[in-house]
Structure formats: structure tokens, C-alpha cells
């Protein structure tokens with residue numbers, strides 16, 4: 001179902017959706033063909049996530065993906081999308097600790113891929129980078145809670161902000177990112193009650209992943225929700241298909257048909 005009356009999703013449309021209580025649906029995409037299917041289905045936001053490092057390139061973490069690789073994925077997605085808002089992750093090492101480098105990275109993404117916005121992981125520690133990118137007129141989505149680019153600091157992918165001190169810091173960071181001008185926030189793998197409290201206390205939309213139902217929208221990695229990837233089964237994931245099994249079955253059938261001379265048949269040749 002497409003969001004009613006919105007032919008093209010903008011950051012203003014997302015704000016209106018929050019005000020009206022209409023939930024926001026977001027999925028990742030990394031290539032032209034998948035982005036076309038997802039956009040034609042009526043998704044509100046497509047995230048060209050640095051999860052491409054995992055599901056497209058087979059890395060164990062999101063850290064190795066480069067800015068050039070993100071631009072390649074983002075421009076492939078942009079060639080397909082007509083309606084969704086496209087947000088692109090700034091990869092690890094291209095914005096932390098140096099706001100000038102952050103701005104240059106964001107400008108490269110916007111110029112070379114034609115995307116609509118960027119996403120950065122973190123709160124107060126990246127404030128200067130977010131400020132500088134926003135001052136260039138580039139919309140920024142924040143990302144708090146489990147921030148996979150910090151996996152070497154966390155040491156594990158378990159739920160974040162269960163303890164009061166970390167929860168308090170997250171609430172303050174959410175307020176800060178709202179105040180400096182982010183248009184939305186991803187809240188990843190935090191207690192549902194905390195995500196709901198944050199959502200009720202800020203005016204910009206929150207998009208949850210493993211953050212319960214009290215947020216303004218949901219995001220999943222497309223390979224996970226389609227069941228292409230069997231290696232990742234967190235509790236928050238709902239699988240809408242088992243494409244691993246379906247695709248493997250199709251490939252096995254093709255191999256059998258080739259080997260048995262069943263393919264190609266009379267009608268499949270010139």
C-alpha cells in the first residue's frame with residue numbers, strides 16, 4: 001500500500017506522517033533491480049546502508065566498506081527510484097572526528113549519487129560533523145542505540161541502553177540531534193519502552209529496528225526480511241519469505257535441466 005496522497009517522499013512528508021500518526025516503512029537496497037522492486041511496492045524510505053559490507057560483500061562488520069563503494073551502491077539505487085526518499089550511510093572513517101572531512105564525504109555522496117540524504121551513527125561525539133553537513137543544506141538522519149560502526153567498542157551486538165546511564169545519554173543525544181536539525185532518527189536494538197519515550201519526546205520521526213512498536217516507523221535489511229540470508233536470526237527479525245530456499249531450488253533445477261539436455265528446448269532456441 002502506498003502512502004496516500006504523497007507522489008514523492010520528502011523529509012517534509014515524513015514529518016507530516018509523524019504528525020498524522022501514519023507509520024513510515026523503510027528497507028535497505030544496494031542495487032538497481034532490488035531498489036526498483038522496493039520502490040514500485042510503495043516503500044517510504046530506501047536506505048543504502050553500510051550493511052552492504054555484510055550482505056553484498058560478505059564482510060563480518062560494516063567497517064571495511066569505502067566511500068567509493070557506498071557511492072557505487074547509492075548511484076545504482078538512484079537510477080531505479082522514482083518515489084522513495086533515498087538515504088545513504090556515511091561509512092566508517094569518513095566523518096568521525098573531522099567535520100570538514102564529514103562535509104566532503106557527504107557532498108561526494110550527494111553529488112556523485114544524486115541521493116536525498118545521509119545517515120551518520122552517533123550522538124554528541126559527532127555533533128560538529130552533523131552541524132557542518134546540515135549547514136550545507138544536506139538532510140541528515142541520525143542513528144542511536146546499537147551503532148554497528150562502533151562494534152569494536154561495544155564488543156557485542158546485544159541490546160543497548162538497558163542501564164539507566166546509557167538510556168539517559170541516548171535520550172539527551174536524541175534531543176540534541178533533533179535540536180541541531182536532523183530530519184529523523186534510527187533507533188537500533190534498544191528497549192521498546194525507551195524507544196517509545198524518545199519518540200514521544202521529540203518532534204522528528206523515529207525509525208526502529210529491534211526497538212518495538214512505539215516508534216514512528218520500522219526498518220529492516222532487505223536480505224534479512226526476504227530470507228536470502230539464513231545466518232542472521234535476531235528476535236526482532238520477521239522473515240516475509242524464504243528466498244534462500246526458493247533461489248537454491250531454482251538454481252538446482254536449472255543445473256539438472258542443463259545436464260539432462262532438457263534446457264534449452266526447441267522453443268528456447270533460434
Ligand code: KIV
Pocket residue numbers: 028047048049050051052089186188209219220221
Ligand atoms: O546499514 C544498515 O542497514 C542500517 C540499518 C540496519 C538501520 O544502518
